[in-house]
Amino acid sequence: MDISEFRRTGHELVDWMADYLRDVERLPVTPDVQPGDIRRSLPAAPPQVAEPASQLMNDFGRLILPGMTHWGHPGFFAYFPSSASPPSMLAEMLTATIGAQCMSWQTSPAATELEQVTMDWLRQMLRLPDDFTGVIQDTSSTATLVALLTARERATGFAASIHGLQDVQGRLVVYTSRERHSSVDKAVRLAGYGIEFLRLVDLDGNFAMRPEALAAAMATDIAAGFVPAAVVATTGTTGTTAIDPLRAIGEISRRHNAWFHIDASYAGTAAILPEKRWILDGVELADSFVFNPHKWMLVNFDCSAYFVKDVDALLRTFSASPEYLRTAHDAEVANFRDWGIQLGRRFRALKLWWVIKSYGVEGIQAIIRQHCDWAQQVAGWIREDERFELMAPVPLALVCFRLRPREGEDLAAINERNKELLTRVNATRQVYLSHTALDGRYTIRMAIGARATELRHVQEAWSLISSSA
Amino acid sequence: MDISEFRRTGHELVDWMADYLRDVERLPVTPDVQPGDIRRSLPAAPPQVAEPASQLMNDFGRLILPGMTHWGHPGFFAYFPSSASPPSMLAEMLTATIGAQCMSWQTSPAATELEQVTMDWLRQMLRLPDDFTGVIQDTSSTATLVALLTARERATGFAASIHGLQDVQGRLVVYTSRERHSSVDKAVRLAGYGIEFLRLVDLDGNFAMRPEALAAAMATDIAAGFVPAAVVATTGTTGTTAIDPLRAIGEISRRHNAWFHIDASYAGTAAILPEKRWILDGVELADSFVFNPHKWMLVNFDCSAYFVKDVDALLRTFSASPEYLRTAHDAEVANFRDWGIQLGRRFRALKLWWVIKSYGVEGIQAIIRQHCDWAQQVAGWIREDERFELMAPVPLALVCFRLRPREGEDLAAINERNKELLTRVNATRQVYLSHTALDGRYTIRMAIGARATELRHVQEAWSLISSSA
Numbered sequence: 001m002d003i004s005e006f007r008r009t010g011h012e013l014v015d016w017m018a019d020y021l022r023d024v025e026r027l028p029v030t031p032d033v034q035p036g037d038i039r040r041s042l043p044a045a046p047p048q049v050a051e052p053a054s055q056l057m058n059d060f061g062r063l064i065l066p067g068m069t070h071w072g073h074p075g076f077f078a079y080f081p082s083s084a085s086p087p088s089m090l091a092e093m094l095t096a097t098i099g100a101q102c103m104s105w106q107t108s109p110a111a112t113e114l115e116q117v118t119m120d121w122l123r124q125m126l127r128l129p130d131d132f133t134g135v136i137q138d139t140s141s142t143a144t145l146v147a148l149l150t151a152r153e154r155a156t157g158f159a160a161s162i163h164g165l166q167d168v169q170g171r172l173v174v175y176t177s178r179e180r181h182s183s184v185d186k187a188v189r190l191a192g193y194g195i196e197f198l199r200l201v202d203l204d205g206n207f208a209m210r211p212e213a214l215a216a217a218m219a220t221d222i223a224a225g226f227v228p229a230a231v232v233a234t235t236g237t238t239g240t241t242a243i244d245p246l247r248a249i250g251e252i253s254r255r256h257n258a259w260f261h262i263d264a265s266y267a268g269t270a271a272i273l274p275e276k277r278w279i280l281d282g283v284e285l286a287d288s289f290v291f292n293p294h295k296w297m298l299v300n301f302d303c304s305a306y307f308v309k310d311v312d313a314l315l316r317t318f319s320a321s322p323e324y325l326r327t328a329h330d331a332e333v334a335n336f337r338d339w340g341i342q343l344g345r346r347f348r349a350l351k352l353w354w355v356i357k358s359y360g361v362e363g364i365q366a367i368i369r370q371h372c373d374w375a376q377q378v379a380g381w382i383r384e385d386e387r388f389e390l391m392a393p394v395p396l397a398l399v400c401f402r403l404r405p406r407e408g409e410d411l412a413a414i415n416e417r418n419k420e421l422l423t424r425v426n427a428t429r430q431v432y433l434s435h436t437a438l439d440g441r442y443t444i445r446m447a448i449g450a451r452a453t454e455l456r457h458v459q460e461a462w463s464l465i466s467s468s469a
Numbered sequence: 470m471d472i473s474e475f476r477r478t479g480h481e482l483v484d485w486m487a488d489y490l491r492d493v494e495r496l497p498v499t500p501d502v503q504p505g506d507i508r509r510s511l512p513a514a515p516p517q518v519a520e521p522a523s524q525l526m527n528d529f530g531r532l533i534l535p536g537m538t539h540w541g542h543p544g545f546f547a548y549f550p551s552s553a554s555p556p557s558m559l560a561e562m563l564t565a566t567i568g569a570q571c572m573s574w575q576t577s578p579a580a581t582e583l584e585q586v587t588m589d590w591l592r593q594m595l596r597l598p599d600d601f602t603g604v605i606q607d608t609s610s611t612a613t614l615v616a617l618l619t620a621r622e623r624a625t626g627f628a629a630s631i632h633g634l635q636d637v638q639g640r641l642v643v644y645t646s647r648e649r650h651s652s653v654d655k656a657v658r659l660a661g662y663g664i665e666f667l668r669l670v671d672l673d674g675n676f677a678m679r680p681e682a683l684a685a686a687m688a689t690d691i692a693a694g695f696v697p698a699a700v701v702a703t704t705g706t707t708g709t710t711a712i713d714p715l716r717a718i719g720e721i722s723r724r725h726n727a728w729f730h731i732d733a734s735y736a737g738t739a740a741i742l743p744e745k746r747w748i749l750d751g752v753e754l755a756d757s758f759v760f761n762p763h764k765w766m767l768v769n770f771d772c773s774a775y776f777v778k779d780v781d782a783l784l785r786t787f788s789a790s791p792e793y794l795r796t797a798h799d800a801e802v803a804n805f806r807d808w809g810i811q812l813g814r815r816f817r818a819l820k821l822w823w824v825i826k827s828y829g830v831e832g833i834q835a836i837i838r839q840h841c842d843w844a845q846q847v848a849g850w851i852r853e854d855e856r857f858e859l860m861a862p863v864p865l866a867l868v869c870f871r872l873r874p875r876e877g878e879d880l881a882a883i884n885e886r887n888k889e890l891l892t893r894v895n896a897t898r899q900v901y902l903s904h905t906a907l908d909g910r911y912t913i914r915m916a917i918g919a920r921a922t923e924l925r926h927v928q929e930a931w932s933l934i935s936s937s938a
Contacts, residue, residue, distance in 0.1 A: 001827060006555040007487035013559055014479035017566045022472050031578055035801045038582035046590035049829040056556065056823050060563065064819070067579025071568045079576070084568040086475040087525065090482055094529065096561035096769050097486045099540045099553040107548070109500055110536025113507035121515035138607060139813040149659055164641075164663025165634040172635070182789040183812055190618055190786075190810065192661035194633025294813075300565050302815060317659075320651040332504045341659065341810070343652055344608040344763075346771060350533070354525050358470060360518040 001053060009053040016057070021072070021086065024452065028429030029073040031066055038067040069432070074452040077461060078434035080238070080266045080398075081450035083367075085298035087358035091351035092300055102345040105333035112334055115349035118356065122293070122305050125361055126271045129284040132307040135339040136348045140265040141183040143290035143306040144232065146318070146340055148174065148187040150288070150308075151230035151259030153317045161317065165192045172229040173221050175199045177209035177244060179237040181263060193229070206393050207240045207438070209233060211248035218256055228258040235279050236267020239436040239443075240392035240400045243267070243279050250285025262289045268305075269296040270372070270396050273365055279395070296371075296397075296449050297364060298355045303348045306340075314339060371397040371448045374458045378446060381462055387469050391438055397448040402441065403469060415442035424468045431461045470522060478522040485526070490541070490555065493921065497898030498542040500535055507536040538901070543921040546930060547903035549707070549735045549867075550919035552836075554767035556827035560820035561769055571814040574802035581803055584818035587825065591762070591774050594830055595740045598753040601776040604808040605817045609734040610652040612759035612775040613701065615787070615809055617643065617656040619757070619777075620699035620728030622786045630786065634661045641698040642690050644668045646678035646713060648706040650732060662698070675862050676709045676907065678702060680717035687725055697727040704748050705736020708905040708912075709861035709869045712736070712748050719754025731758045737774075738765040739841070739865050742834055748864065765840075765866075765918050766833060767824045772817045775809075783808060840866040840917045843927045847915060850931055856938050860907055866917040871910065872938060884911035893937045900930045 001009070041063050071082040100108040102115070119134025137143040152160050156168045174193055176184045178200045188198040199221070202213040218228050231253040233244040246262060253260035262283060268291020270276040283289060289307045293299040308314050319338035321330070337343045359367070375397040382388045382401050391400040403421060405414040422435055422444050436443050446465075448458060470478070510532050540551040569577040571584070588603025606612040621629050625637045643662055645653045647669045657667040668690070671682040687697050700722040702713040715731060722729035731752060737760020739745040752758060758776045762768040777783050788807035790799070806812045825833070844866040851857045851870050860869040872890060874883040891904055891913050905912050915934075917927060 001555045003487050003491050003555075006490065006559070007483060009559055010483035010486060010562070011480055013562050014476060014483055017479060017562060018472050018476035020566055021475065033578050035574065035578075035798055036582070038579045039586055042583070042586045044586075044589070046594055046825050047829050048831050050832045051826045051829070053556070053559075053827070056559075056826055059826070060819075064579045064583060067582070068567060068569055069576050069578065071570055071576075072566075079570075082568050082570060084565070086470045086472075087522070089562075089565040089568075090475070090478055090522075090525075092565035093479070093482050093486060093558075093562055096553070096558040097489055097541075098537060099551050099558075099770060100537055101540055101548075101551060101770060105504065107538050107540075109502050109504075109538065110507045110533045113505070113536070114511070114533060117508055117511045117513075120513070125515055139811045141810055141812045145810060152661075160661055160663065161658035162664055164666050165661035166637055166640055167663065168635055171633065186787070186789045186810075186812075189630035191659075192621075192629055192634035194629065194636065195631055197633050301568060301570060302813060318655070320655045329504055341610055341614060341655075342608045343610045343655075344771060350529075356515050357520045357525055357528070358522070360516050360520070362517050363519045 005053055009057070012057065017089065024070055024072055025074045027070055027073065029075045029432045030069050030426065030429050032429065033067045038063065072450060072452055073432070074450055074454065074457040075431040075461060076450045077446045077448060078432045080295050080447050082294070082301060083296050083298045083449055083451045084300040085355060085451050087354045088298060088300035088351040091354040095347045095350050098347060100347045102347050103337040103343050104327060104335040105329055106327040108347065111347045111349060112336060114353055115336065116334060118349045118352045119305060121356055123307065126268060126280065127277060128289065128307055131309055132289065133311050134305055134307045135336055137290070137304040137306045137340055138302040139304050140181070140263060140290050140292055141186065142341060143304050144183050144261065144263060145187040145190060146306065147259065147261040147288040148191045148193070148230055150313050150317045151261070152191050152193070154259055154313050155227055155229035158316050170225065170227040171197060173197045173199060173226045174230045174232065175201055175214055175217060175228065175258070176232040177201050177234060178203055179207050179239050179242055180232060180234055181238050181265065184232050184263070207237060207242035209244040209249060211245055211252060214249060215252050218252065222256070228256045230259040230261060232261045232263055235262055235264035236396060238266070239438060241267060241396045241398045242392065243395060245282070246280065247282025247285065250282050254285060259287045260285060262286045264289065264291040266292065266295050267396055269293065270368055272361065273369055276372070293352060296368065298359060298367070298451060300351050303352055374448050374455055375399050378458060378462060385466065391441065391443045399446045400436070400438070400443050401446070402443050411440060418442045418444060421469055425465055428464060431464060474522055478526070481526065486558065493539055493541055494543045496539055496542065498544045498901040499538050499895065499898050501898065502536045507532065541919060541921055542901070543919055543923065543926040544900040544930060545919045546915045546917060547901045549764050549916050551763070551770060552765050552767045552918055552920045553769040554824060554920050556823045557767060557769035557820040560823040564816045564819050567816060569816045571816050572806040572812050573796060573804040574798055575796040577816065580816045580818060581805060583822055584805065585803060587818045587821045588774060590825055592776065595737060595749065596746060597758065597776055600778055601758065602780050603774055603776045604805055606759070606773040606775045606809055607771040608773050609650070609732060609759050609761055610655065611810060612773050613652045613730065613732060614656040614659060615775065616728065616730040616757045617660045617699055619782050619786045620730070621660050621662070623728055623782050624696055624698035627785050639694065639696040640666060642666045642668060642695045643699045643701065644670055644683055644686060644697065644727070645701040646670050646703060647672055648676050648708050648711055649701060649703055650707050650734065653701050653732070676706060676711035678713040678718060680714055680721060683718060684721050687721065691725070697725045699728040699730060701730045701732055704731055704733035705865060707735070708907060710736060710865045710867045711861065712864060714751070715749065716751025716754065719751050723754060728756045729754060731755045733758065733760040735761065735764050736865055738762065739837055741830065742838055745841070745865070762821060765837065767828060767836070767920060769820050772821055843917050843924055844868050847927060847931060854935065860910065860912045868915045869905070869907070869912050870915070871912050880909060887911045887913060890938055894934055897933060900933060
């Protein structure tokens, strides 16, 4: 592909992109395909000779697009939606073209320093403590693993990575709540703690961790000779956006010298609103903190903001400096390859920079505030409708609800009715919602946060749910 | 940013991208900046109000671009260059716009199935065994960690992730060569084996692992009651592209039931050439294999191709299925969140698909073959020039050389002279080369592989080195 073909195809693509953003709401949000449909439509063997650019675009539109779930669709209310914004998409064009490899300062000086600057902007926007230093990770799964590996090393005096975890005396234990994200379990397993040594602390009536239950669990373990290594609290659980009480949890963690990690993957963005900053009350007690600008802060996936207090502990856990990576400036700069798992790193700071500049802090605040307001409206409609009930508080922009049980209806029956409702609503392919289970009760989740979603889409979604009920 | 501003800015960006690709060779390959220069040029606090798109582009050109190392510059011969191609850059535009979250089939059916299809294309292109199944990881660092975690679990009957590695009897040991990549050390530390239990096996005269030394190391450990858990061989070491003898290493690994992982990050791409396929002789004995299409196969970073034989072992190590991620199709489909560390995954298969279609297998072969030919030419020039000496064989497209020691010159002096030469050459900012140490000998590395590099750039680089010597 020569420059002129690249230029021509690029312009066609930009028009396609703009048309897609304009028209996506007319597409079904989820595709009508069965497992294997797409695969069977593609050649089993790779093409031996080059195909023209026109065919690439044509095949994409014909074979791939009809099989996509449209995460940017305004009717996307499932999981936590993606708020990827036009400026972040444009920034990815530059990132792809420059193709910088951001493993060390030397291999990408401006990218490294822009990452330092934008991460500090985020720190200020969330009013995180001065002694937090930021680095971009790809996802929260990775960030939580990074936190639990650093915790493991600190708890063992950095011996596990040298002599092996098998050599360590005193069983290490990790604490989190019953409503934590699955990535905590995964990180506990991968870091070698063993899932049996993950304590799932009990919840209060709002699905948040009970600090007294945490303290009790720790006391029991310490009496048994175990070592509390880490506590993972969640600000905005995936199930219901419950807010764990950080200050109380942080104080207990400190008392026992356990690494205190806060998973605010989704909810962290809301802390840029002064009226929502309370969700991070006590964050200064944390050893590490993660939130995802790629979830709700208008940044394209992937971009996970990880903050850490003890940078030295992080570096002792992750640094590796073979001869072929050494450079003259190593002593004076941040080499972000030493701040996480991957050596190779994309230039993710660019899209973060563009999004913050393009919206301004006030512009981002206005959008997040709107999402929260709309969620309150939905909650209001549910409260006014006797057929439904709210299943959890609505502190942010996720509404958890279900059809109310009929008199004498057992759990299996009401769960089945709600499952049928969700299936019926999603089958329209006009909206996409997901579910969770709360104490065994099937619960429908409506998460507002896709960038294209407007109030009318929220209203239409509720009409659809209401008429399907 | 509304649709019309997005469209207008997008078109401007495409012209910038095309101009950049056309003109990048006129830029200095590395920037003339000191640590802190860029950071000081940026505001310490985030902007409160929105800035227009024109300012984003302007600030990028004014503040960031002059501080970038240009990985797509035809004079980039350092590390292993990036071969990111125009079609892969275009594909990233679609990926960014669609913003699919490829964690499960349900959340991205076409993306999941396109990943299965393109990974099988790669398997065919490299003539990997039929029983290898592929999944895209972000980087080789991650892939090698995935391999060593799976190895840890298999070696412990999947007990480490349940009861904890602290509970496991029989010390687990990992084997690799002295010239392995640093990501192996990092993975050994992170997976909890402990770096003391990574055996660095001796090399032959070509910097490849000596199988007899591996067998001897294993015998010693087994006699001591240790358990060989994994062996990591390298096809194309970072230092010199040495090719470890896979068949002999694989047979030894099998004999002791150790997980056999092959790191072909850079060199794997060369195996699509029939005349280079020998580098993978014995690959069928491997349990896992990784190579990076983002390094030498014209694909944009990041895209690492990980192949595994025992998918069940991988899934038992990495799967996590909480209620809110369960879908109706789970039993029939691949949910790639269970195939690695991250839950969230970008739609990386799209660029792989576009690159393979855009070049065809023959087109990719022609480019790789050219790079290897040019490396032979450089090696020839070095052989003919008495001032220089080759430091290692040149099986692929990396040439390792140095100024030949003068009579009686000690190691420190000759190292210093070579370091000075490299510094002088790189200071022109017309080319960028890196170095390594081979048995303590400072060695200059010239890696050919940037997509924009033509023979004339290789010739000019050699003229510059020669005249600087």
